[in-house]
Amino acid sequence: MSLSWNEIKARAAEFVKEWEKETSEEAEAKTFWDDFFQVFGLNRRRVASFEVKVTKGYRQNGYIDLLWKGQLLVEHKSSGKDLDMAYQQAIDYFPGLKDYELPKYICVCNFQKFRLIDLDENTEVEFELKDLTNNVQHFAFIAGYIKRTYKDQDPINIDAAYRMGKFHDEMKNSGYIDHPLEVFLIRILFCLFAEDTSIFEKDSFRFLIENKTKEDGSDLGINLAQLFQVLNTPINQRLKTLDEEFSAFPYINGSLFSEALPIASFNRKMRDALLECTALDWSKISPAIFGSLFQSVKNPKERRNLGAHYTSEKNILKLINPLFIDELNEEFKRVKNNKNTLKEFHRKIASLRFLDPACGCGNFLVVSYRELRLLELNILKELHNSGQQITDINSISLVSLEQFYGIEIDEWPARISEVAMWMIDHQMNMLLSEEFGQYFIRLPLAKSAHIHIGNALRMNWDSLLDIDRTVDIHSQRANIIKIAEPAIQYGTVNLYTKEYHIIDKAPEREKSVLRFDFIMGNPPFSGARLMSKAQKDDIISVFKNVKGAGNLDYVCGWYLKAADYILDSNTKVAFVSTNSITQGEQVGILWNELFKYGIKIHFAHRTFRWNNEGRGIAAVHVVIIGFGCSEKDQKKLYIYEDIKGEPLQRTVSNINPYLIEGNDVFITRRNKPISEVPEMNFGNMPLDGGNLLFDDEEKDLFLKKEPNAKKFILPLISAKEYMNNVKRWCLWLVDAKPSEIRKMPEVMKRLKAVREFRLKSIAPSTRKYADTPSLFRDRNRPNSFILIPSTTSENRIYIPMGFFDKNYVANNSCHIIPNANLYHFGVLSSIMHMSWVKYTCGRLKSDIRYSKDLVYNNYPWPISPDEKRVNRIMKLAQNILNIRDLYPGSSLADLYNPLTMPPDLLKAHKELDKEVDLCYRPEPFLTESERIEFLFQLYVLYTKGSKKI
Known part of the structure; x- marks a missing residue:
């Protein structure tokens, strides 16, 4: 390790x-x-x-x-x-x-x-x-560790997206909008690409605009409409009187130019914007630019709702390399010196089928196809290295667009992905042409990727393999075998025969079903609290009666859908997901179901920052998880010392749902601690609309008007104020008599406001508290307690916590442990507990969100620690509190910031860490992985018989 x-x-x-x-x-x-x-x-x-x-x-x-x-x-x-x-x-x-x-x-x-x-x-x-x-x-x-590097996108891709975004804006401002604009933009993109990549004659599209249209743009729309019509017309069907500028363009087909669009009305500014786009060398554009383009011209809110994420090639390679590219490249190295074996390998990669069930604009499909074609090119170099002339270059390339499938809920990005795949296919054909000295172009466009428009969570993924799979069979005799549920091999079979027999029972033979070999993608990032009603219904439809499914992120639906699809198969899957699915409550809910399907994690990228390309760059913290039903001896774990940097690769024996090396275990919510320790409670929720709370100035002003309320004003400890030494106060009327309250008119005003606030709530659980407007929703005020903020920065080495007595009221942004002592404080303040927190807490963005039922109640405390050791921990815990008192002008945020933490406080924590470690075992823990693996083993011991130790 x-x-x-x-x-x-x-x-x-x-x-x-x-x-x-x-x-x-x-x-x-x-x-x-x-x-x-x-x-x-x-x-x-x-x-x-x-x-x-x-x-x-x-x-x-x-x-x-x-x-x-x-x-x-x-x-x-x-x-x-x-x-x-x-x-x-x-x-x-x-x-x-x-x-x-x-x-x-x-x-x-x-x-x-x-x-x-x-x-x-x-x-x-x-x-x-x-x-x-x-x-x-x-x-x-x-x-x-193995450092993996991925090349960044060429900046020209981003520049192209910006220019096309500008052109889009000019078109939209003219009133050319919605579906016609979207289709028009796709066609312009294709033309720009085509003239720089030998589909069209070099610069012919730019030449048409510059020399065939007026500078004021008044006739540009009509000329473009005629060009689109020409591109959709076979050569032999074109008018003989067609201008030479148009007749030189080839027949494209592929439905790209088939739809009749309204003729756009251009002006000088719009024409200039289009010419500015032609100035780029589009031969250098990655077809993944389609994603960036779409991102630059769509509303960000629509992007999130429709799951349209656009990612850099660099990040896509982080997923597809360990999913299939690395293994295929290794196999190529093993077989390349034997031509017969190499030919078999070539046929193998040409038979593989790929599915992206949330394909958006096709970024994953595009890059995957490109990498497969690059591998094929290396195969062809080995097979045809004798210098012998190849008569038909088209016949030697077996890898096809038809091996690639996608599901996208929105038509616009689905159409973009089809065109992007045509673009990358042409680029790879040009590369093949350069290598073997023959011009190779697929026109008209006949083959294409299979992009299905629909809801991936509501459809049968097998149905995609039924697309355009009609087979004609000519034979002398035919046996037609009737079965209830035929395996999907072809959509329609046309059988031409003189004689046929219908057989009611199929002969005994091994069942063969056409399946996808690899499933991959970047499903929508919508969190459980951000999903629309339709998305929540999708999750329910996939998870059915699974308890807690309502707390899962939307992406979890793709995991379970994939697990069900690949059951008892060799299909491998990898998804990009928000890191929340490997933390907190979601782990137990999701992976309890996935393990029922025999899922094993094959590789994983721990949390890193995922940047999308485009004008409104969005960044989220994600993980990548690759999995299947088969077992692998060596699994790859990619670790990020800096979430913005490059990963370090480790080979491990097993990766569990928390993406650490260790056994496949996960924790779920429980009401009581698994160890014999004081129970943790929530703080007190005011549920008051702010009417029972005060800052210093508000409190002083209130008491001037209502001096009799002074004995009912108590310090309120909220997480943010606790960390930053900010004072807040609350009106705590638990012990107030009704007669006392009625004599305080300012208090009565506030209670009336509380009652109205609660009555107006749409939540029945809130409205019922309108009957007791003088009280907080919760009333936990023990004689003494440890206070732990519910949320803390992930950058802190330790979670700051402290002791309070009954003269303080803890807000619901904190947890409290009544009647806890210095030993409990010491263990909870240790690096051992912090290691557990990092792997079991949920996150608010990247910040740690502490949980009573998940973290504290499942934490495996030391088993029967020695009394001397306990006393030593208590002494060291008190030392930490004493040192904190030496800095009265510094807040806990100051004291526990890694950059400003006082050396004596850090040293005190380190001494405590060593003592707590010794409570667990005599050997020191060398790494955090050792700690968390030990804690999970201890957790298993605690929970094996559901008996406290």
């Missing part, structure tokens, strides 16, 4: 201290590197050797200081020696190495300086020994 970065940095600091004065290469270099590998938790002897003999030139031998075959070559020099010479010496060893021994990294070092060269990424970093702690991430590969 890989060490945490905190542990690696701690070891690095010790390494620096140990070696800061060493200078001699011969004396200590080997020990230096042995210790260096230990910084990352790896025994050097397991992977690397010193003084590896290698032939440098004619009859010359050299000795590599340290070689980790296939990974790292180290050339080490004495202090002060030139690193450039050391690097050249390292390079000189390469001719004497076998291919599999060639390293990915070169490191040259002279004790005081390191220089690391990444040969794959062509990057270099140099730093001094004293700065090792801040540079350990560059050696992530030693710790078992």
